[in-house]
Amino acid sequence: MTAPRFTSYMTDKVGPLPFCPGCGHHLITKALDKALVRLRKDPREIVIVTDIGCIGLSDRHFITNAFHGLHGRSITYGCGLKLARPELTVVVIQGDGGCGIGGTHLLNVARRNIGITLVVANNFNYGMTGGQHSVTTPTDGFTSTTPMGNIEGPMDLCATAAAAGASWVYRATAFDKDLDAVIARAIEQPGFAMVDIWELCTAYYSPRNQLKKNELFSLLEKCGFTLGQVVDKPRPEFSERYREIYEGAAQKRKELSVIEPEFPNALKTQTGIIIAGGAGQKIKSTATVFGQAAMLSGLEATQKDDYPITVMTGHSVAELIVSPERIDYTAIDVPDYLILLSEEGLAKMKARLEKLPAACVVLADEALKIPTTRARVLRLPFEKTSRKVDRLAIGTVALASLLKESGMFPLEALTTALLTFQKPAIAEKTIAAARAGFDLKV
Amino acid sequence: MGKEFLEGNEAIARAAIKAGCDFFAGYPITPSSSILHYMLDWLPQNGGIGIQAEDEIASMGFCIGAAMAGRKALTATSGPGISLYSENIGLATIGETPMVIVNVQRQGPATGSATKGAEGDLQFTRWVTSGGMPVVALSPASVAEAYELTYRAFNYSEKYRTPVFLLTNKEIALTRQSVDLNEIELPPRVDRARVGYVDEYRPHYFEKLTDVPPISDFGGPNIARYTTSTHDKDAYLTASPPVIQEMIDHYKAKIDAAAEDISLYKEDFQEGADTLIISYGITSRSAKVAVQKARKNGKKVSALTLQTLFPVPEKAIRKALQNIKKVIVPEMNMGQYILEIERLACGQVEIVGVNKMDTTLISPDEILAKGGLS
Numbered sequence: 001m002t003a004p005r006f007t008s009y010m011t012d013k014v015g016p017l018p019f020c021p022g023c024g025h026h027l028i029t030k031a032l033d034k035a036l037v038r039l040r041k042d043p044r045e046i047v048i049v050t051d052i053g054c055i056g057l058s059d060r061h062f063i064t065n066a067f068h069g070l071h072g073r074s075i076t077y078g079c080g081l082k083l084a085r086p087e088l089t090v091v092v093i094q095g096d097g098g099c100g101i102g103g104t105h106l107l108n109v110a111r112r113n114i115g116i117t118l119v120v121a122n123n124f125n126y127g128m129t130g131g132q133h134s135v136t137t138p139t140d141g142f143t144s145t146t147p148m149g150n151i152e153g154p155m156d157l158c159a160t161a162a163a164a165g166a167s168w169v170y171r172a173t174a175f176d177k178d179l180d181a182v183i184a185r186a187i188e189q190p191g192f193a194m195v196d197i198w199e200l201c202t203a204y205y206s207p208r209n210q211l212k213k214n215e216l217f218s219l220l221e222k223c224g225f226t227l228g229q230v231v232d233k234p235r236p237e238f239s240e241r242y243r244e245i246y247e248g249a250a251q252k253r254k255e256l257s258v259i260e261p262e263f264p265n266a267l268k269t270q271t272g273i274i275i276a277g278g279a280g281q282k283i284k285s286t287a288t289v290f291g292q293a294a295m296l297s298g299l300e301a302t303q304k305d306d307y308p309i310t311v312m313t314g315h316s317v318a319e320l321i322v323s324p325e326r327i328d329y330t331a332i333d334v335p336d337y338l339i340l341l342s343e344e345g346l347a348k349m350k351a352r353l354e355k356l357p358a359a360c361v362v363l364a365d366e367a368l369k370i371p372t373t374r375a376r377v378l379r380l381p382f383e384k385t386s387r388k389v390d391r392l393a394i395g396t397v398a399l400a401s402l403l404k405e406s407g408m409f410p411l412e413a414l415t416t417a418l419l420t421f422q423k424p425a426i427a428e429k430t431i432a433a434a435r436a437g438f439d440l441k442v
Numbered sequence: 443m444g445k446e447f448l449e450g451n452e453a454i455a456r457a458a459i460k461a462g463c464d465f466f467a468g469y470p471i472t473p474s475s476s477i478l479h480y481m482l483d484w485l486p487q488n489g490g491i492g493i494q495a496e497d498e499i500a501s502m503g504f505c506i507g508a509a510m511a512g513r514k515a516l517t518a519t520s521g522p523g524i525s526l527y528s529e530n531i532g533l534a535t536i537g538e539t540p541m542v543i544v545n546v547q548r549q550g551p552a553t554g555s556a557t558k559g560a561e562g563d564l565q566f567t568r569w570v571t572s573g574g575m576p577v578v579a580l581s582p583a584s585v586a587e588a589y590e591l592t593y594r595a596f597n598y599s600e601k602y603r604t605p606v607f608l609l610t611n612k613e614i615a616l617t618r619q620s621v622d623l624n625e626i627e628l629p630p631r632v633d634r635a636r637v638g639y640v641d642e643y644r645p646h647y648f649e650k651l652t653d654v655p656p657i658s659d660f661g662g663p664n665i666a667r668y669t670t671s672t673h674d675k676d677a678y679l680t681a682s683p684p685v686i687q688e689m690i691d692h693y694k695a696k697i698d699a700a701a702e703d704i705s706l707y708k709e710d711f712q713e714g715a716d717t718l719i720i721s722y723g724i725t726s727r728s729a730k731v732a733v734q735k736a737r738k739n740g741k742k743v744s745a746l747t748l749q750t751l752f753p754v755p756e757k758a759i760r761k762a763l764q765n766i767k768k769v770i771v772p773e774m775n776m777g778q779y780i781l782e783i784e785r786l787a788c789g790q791v792e793i794v795g796v797n798k799m800d801t802t803l804i805s806p807d808e809i810l811a812k813g814g815l816s
Contacts, residue, residue, distance in 0.1 A: 014678060043665060044662075045661065052670075060669075060678060060679070065660050066667045066677075067507070067510070067660070067667075068668065068671060069503070069506075069668075069669075073499060073503045076495075076500045076503025077506060078507065079500075079504055079507065080465075080467070080503060080505060080506060080507020080511070081508070081661075083465070083508060084491070084507065084508035084509075084660075104496050104497060104500070105496065105500055105503075108496040242486070242491065247487075249486065257446055258446055259444045259446065291618060299620075300620045301447060301619070301620045302617055302618060302619045302620070303447070303618040304613070304617040304618070306557075309557065327619070328728070328730045328731050329805065329806055330613065330617055330619075330727070330803065331803040331805065333805055333807075
């Protein structure tokens with residue numbers, strides 16, 4: 001859009017700036033205004049984002065878009081706006097208070113290099129709430145919450161942003177004659193840019209600490225902070241990289257695993273199957289293929305899994321329900337079949353085993369010592385059989401054996417599912433495992 | 443098309459894309475993380491942007507910014523994440539921001555049982571923000587409903603300019619189910635009413651309190667304003683009590699007036715029944731089995747299944763309560779929605795809660811036993 005030339009981007013429509021006499025916020029907002037005049041942008045393409053703190057009262061005094069959000073979160077709104085519309089010029093104005101409460105957003109916007117500009121109105125205390133200390137209050141500084149002087153150290157915002165990877169960082173004071181040029185330069189930086197502007201809070205910090213213009217400069221010296229450019233290391237902006245790496249990538253589309261029934265089934269009622277094994281036995285994925293095989297046989301299926309958060313350890317239990325009708329209740333209070341494939345799985349099923357009725361069938365690996373139970377226990381060489389094909393196919397061996405025992409649907413449905421839903425190299429082994437499992441004498 | 447063996451979380455991500463979602467920000471948390479994975483994987487190829495935020499606060503902040511710049515935004519978390527979303531949910535409410543928030547509920551409070559299901563965040567959702575404004579919350583009972591209600595959630599959020607919650611559960615999110623998504627009938631896609639170029643855009647302009655103000659997106663044809671502070675129709679800070687009250691009345695009236703449109707429920711009434719089961723979410727599936735069993739045993743029982751939790755489908759509940767002597771309300775919490783039923787029943791009906799928070803599903807037999815139907 002071609003912008004008409006504006007001599008100012010500020011308006012007195014909502015009254016004059018509300019800041020205290022002598023407050024540095026006057027100088028900062030005016031410098032930002034001049035910076036925008038320099039850049040000659042369409043006000044509709046500019047968003048000024050603020051949050052809580054006196055400086056947060058400034059956005060509505062501009063003729064640009066204005067976004068006023070929650071304390072310390074303005075960077076996140078600014079990022080959302082910029083990600084959604086990379087063509088927008090997003091200027092976030094935040095106080096030192098906001099930099100404290102929203103510290104993680106400062107670190108992360110710098111690290112990500114999202115192309116917004118952060119202007120920090122840094123007056124070393126919370127002016128809006130009564131002059132409490134902030135993360136930038138100098139050591140020994142007096143505030144309403146450091147009545148004997150600040151025993152904490154100030155955060156060096158510039159060094160912090162620099163350490164987090166900011167591409168452009170500058171420290172200034174509100175009194176700098178070239179502040180508008182500095183802000184304009186920051187806005188022109190394609191990636192994340194920050195200007196930390198030291199200023200006076202004439203209501204609280206200045207009178208309490210006898211801090212005037214000259215003392216501000218000696219304070220900088222005392223803190224060991226220098227003025228001027230801290231970082232100027234351009235690197236590609238986030239949205240640019242996103243477009244290049246992600247949008248440009250070939251469609252990584254998940255194959256739809258759509259299933260049309262093609263096999264018969266002999267299942268009369270809803271049937272619960274629990275497969276209890278250990279990490280590394282592919283319990284979860286094997287159960288999924290079995291569920292898909294049931295669906296290939298015109299059955300409904302559900303599956304839920306249980307395993308520790310540290311996924312490569314301990315038990316792995318899958319609960320499968322197959323049914324000729326819609327499955328509503330998805331818990332298995334009493335399983336019809338319990339498959340035990342490892343010590344971890346057995347340990348997890350101990351309490352259940354004690355309560356199993358006689359009608360339940362337990363298919364257990366022959367090496368496991370099964371506690372006394374009323375259920376019918378079939379001990380079979382699942383592990384030994386799988387080892388001949390692929391140790392990871394133990395679940396397939398056991399489920400094929402269950403098919404033989406139950407006759408709920410044909411082995412072919414399972415081998416078709418394995419062929420359809422597994423990678424060819426894996427399917428070759430699991431199909432062999434399924435055949436071997438089906439041939440086991442139950 | 444045939445069926446797929448899908449988890450609820452994948453159905454949610456698929457529905458979001460179908461609804462036109464083109465922005466996602468989220469932070470990993472079990473059991474919602476796979477929604478984050480799917481969205482980050484699928485959005486770039488669908489004209490969208492997905493980002494993993496530094497925390498839940500930033501997730502919401504990104505979404506609000508993107509939504510106000512014209513994107514259809516989604517975020518997903520679990521209960522502990524909603525705790526961190528809270529202040530920004532207040533902002534989305536006062537700012538009239540369309541977006542969808544998925545809460546895959548897990549057993550709580552605090553970290554709770556991270557990998558186990560629950561439905562304990564209902565009243566937390568209802569009163570999630572300071573100031574206590576009305577919320578819209580839908581609750582699916584199955585993978586198919588997770589798909590349907592996610593899609594509808596986007597429509598409602600755009601139509602009414604409001605955040606919409608989808609309250610699901612680990613038990614739906616991470617349980618695979620045979621489902622044919624193509625069988626699900628979906629209404630036409632709704633996009634927000636947008637303002638073309640005007641001399642003076644008024645971000646929260648309404649004539650009647652119930653009106654939904656059309657939006658001019660940030661970056662659109664007009665100057666937009668948005669604020670967390672008490673504001674007038676122009677999004678300017680105000681201290682005028684009548685203006686403040688009018689805006690508050692508007693936020694409430696807008697949702698109250700939409701209640702009928704947002705009411706989604708299923709009735710299964712039996713002639714002559716004086717017992718009613720009111721349920722929602724995964725527990726409604728146990729209730730369904732309980733109803734079948736009870737009827738098989740010659741008992742007369744009716745059922746009302748709620749897909750919309752908030753605004754409370756009061757009309758549907760009042761209708762279901764007619765001629766009823768006993769209501770059974772099974773919930774995977776210690777009794778939250780029962781408060782709404784008690785409110786509507788006005789002491790005229792015996793109300794029995796069936797409550798459990800031990801991470802397991804409430805079984806049909808538990809409903810029958812505690813409800814005196816066995």
